[in-house]
Amino acid sequence: MKEDTLLLGFDIGGTKIALSLGDARGNIRASARIDNVDTTPEEVTPLMISMARKMVEESGASMHDVGAFGISSPGPADYRNGVMTHPTNNLKWHNVPIRQIVSDGLGLPGFFENDANCAMLAEWFFGAAKGAQDAIYLTMSTGIGAGIIAAGHLVTGRCGQAGEVGHVVLIPGGIKCNCGLSGCYEAYCGGKAIAARMRRELAETPDAAVVRFAGSLENVDMVALEKAVRIKDAYAVRLWDEIMRLNAQAIGGFINSLNPEKVVLGTFAWAIGDLFMEPLLRYVPQFAWREMLDVCDIVPSALKRDIGAYAGIAAALNGLYELGEFDLPR
Ligand SMILES: [Zn+2]
Structure with missing residues (x-):
């Protein structure tokens, strides 16, 4: 592949659905989006195809110049066969090949x-994990998921579900998680779970800073929590410390498991910045070996909010790489 x-x-x-056209160097040539995906696949998939063709044409290229496409999708899905089985977002799509x-x-x-x-692959090809042979990316948003690169390849696991690190149990018998387990990492450190916890804990204190x-109580979220921590509100500071200690526990465990060169952290890490990174880096030595931390960079995403534009392209590149048609950038 050229x-x-x-x-x-x-x-x-x-x-x-965000569409993008780019090359192997990470230059995005064009992008487009389809809103209102709350429709049937029979309506949306022809639109995905016609808009992609139009985007290629309008960029002055032809379909012969395109090597492959990649699709980034929420799970769960049958990744081996490319089938969206029953996505957990609001798509009315079931068993769509x-x-x-x-x-x-x-x-x-x-x-x-x-x-x-796909976010891991995007950071690996174009962002903060470029050139690493071993890396992990954590989404750190409403939920927590990961992509893992080990020995220069994406780890998919026996049934394509590797990387569900948000459901590693940190606290046995802890908060009940949506997945059915209790005490999951995501049940303590995912944005949705943190908001739900604050709504429970602050129900009787309407004048709380958060x-x-x-x-309003219904609108409490990570942005409000961050603001309250920054003015050193006692409840917010205590909660934040607990959350960051658990983040360090989880991430330290992943570092000891994978001995990665890069740990790349999504949304919260770059949106909240030092307030997130400083306690994480302070606590993580309690949970990972020094010799592994010494060779590991724990960094926020480099692609940040643009990561979606690279996600599908990175899936396409990785597919070609695994087929031996593309060499890794070095
Ligand atoms: Zn869970």
């Missing part, structure tokens, strides 16, 4: 990966 071969990416989210449909429509080979794996910053 470096200027184009790749098409589809990033299927909860409210939109999305990779085959798009492949037939575009006349291109395609690859399909979950969104956390509630004031949020405007």
Whole structure:
């Protein structure tokens, strides 16, 4: 594959599908989006195909210049066969063989990966983990998931579900998680779970700083929590310390498990910045061996909010890399 071969990416989210056209060097040539994905696959998939073709045409290229496409999708799904089985976002899509449909429509080979794996691949090809042989990316948003690179390859696991680190149990018998287990990492450190916890704990204290910053109890979120921590509100500081200690416990465990060169952290790490990174780096030596920490950079995402534009393209590149048609950038 030539470096200027184009790749098409589809990033299927909860409210939109982002399309992008880029090359193996990470230059994004064009992008587009489909809103209102709360419709049937029969309505949306033809649109994905026609918009992708139009995007290629309008960029002055032809479909012959495109090597492959990649689809980044929320799980769970049948990743081996490229089928969206029952995505947990609001898509009314069940058992949709999305990779085959798009492949037939575009006349291109395609690859399909979950969104956390695609974010890892995007950081690996184009961002903070470029050149690493061993790395982990954590989504750190409403939920927590991961993509793992080990010995220069994406780890997918026996049934394609490797990287579900948000459901590693940190506290046996702890908070009940949506997944059915109790005490999961995500049940303590995922944005949705933190908001739910604050709503429970602050129900009787409407004048709490977090509630004031949020405007109402229903609206408490990570932004309000961050503001309250910054003014050193006692409740917020205590909660934040507990959350960051648990983040360090989880991430330290992953470091001891994988001995990675890079740990790349998504949304909270770059959006909250030092307030997130400083306690994490302070606590993590309690949970990981010094010799592994010495060779590991724990850093926020380099691609930040643009990561979706690279997600599908990275899945396409990784597919070609695994087929031996693309060499890693060094
Ligand atoms: Zn869980």
